[in-house]
Amino acid sequence: MKASPKNIVKQRYKAGLVSLGIQVKESSQHLVEIAGVVGADFVKLDSFRWPVSPEMLQGLIQTAWSHQMMPWVASPTEFWDMMWRMDMGAQGLSIACARNAEDVQKMVDATYYAPIGRRESNRPLRFRGMSQGDYFDLARDETLLCAQIEDEEGMANLKEILKNEHLDVICVGSGDLAISLGVANDRNHPKVKEARKRIHLEALAAGKQVTVTQAVTTEGLDEAAYWVEQGVNIVTLDGPFKVLIQTYGDALKNLKGAIGYDTAKLAAE
Helix, strand or coil: CCCCCCCHHHHHHHCCCCEEEEEECCCCHHHHHHHHHCCCCEEEEECCCCCCCHHHHHHHHHHHHHCCCEEEEEECCCHHHHHHHHHCCCCEEEECCCCCHHHHHHHHHHHCCCCCCCCCCCCCHHHCCCCHHHHHHHHHHHCEEEEEECCHHHHHCHHHHHCCCCCCEEEECHHHHHHHCCCCCCCCCHHHHHHHHHHHHHHHHCCCEEEEEECCCHHHHHHHHHHHHCCCCEEEECCHHHHHHHHHHHHHHHHHHHHCCCHHHHHHC
């Protein structure tokens, strides 16, 4: 079945529905395929902090499209970096560490065609069958932009950031926010929790969408449910590598305990 060019996440939140997705940081089409097989609405691809070639990123995006998931890509903030990710077929784009309104406007400039932005006249191969005008209309209506708040400067300028009418979504980078707040390596410190809550609620009050990223644990899923009750419509689950580490780590620990597995004994001998 041919994938719809409509943005499923935008369609769902405009209808008051929640979208569920999976974060994939690894350069693996198999993991994107798994996200599609289990029924995710979108997949977040990290081409900012994790090494991924343009060819691999294009394959990841195409795999997402083949499963009718929105390809949502984290990008560096240089104009060309953002623009060519859209030209590869990304439908959602995130920038990390948005600190002010100018950072958000740079993203708008790189992802929207004139008169809104300054994106050049290019488009993904999958849309070459459309007229240029039809594609420009599609890109205008279906592009999703997300700014990630990760430090005190971004928090201080949040009201100005939220004023950009083309910014759709706000999220919080808890790890870097913890560093900025002086509690590095403690994403659940009360200062981080309070800051995260303030950002989420302020964004929702301004009419923006919010996405939360949660661990695949009882506590993480309970927190996701809490934020959905507060009005959050986009939930991202932790990437497969974290789930594998957690699942196999727990399984090996439990099995070792059950069978009396003892590495120390071998070392002693």
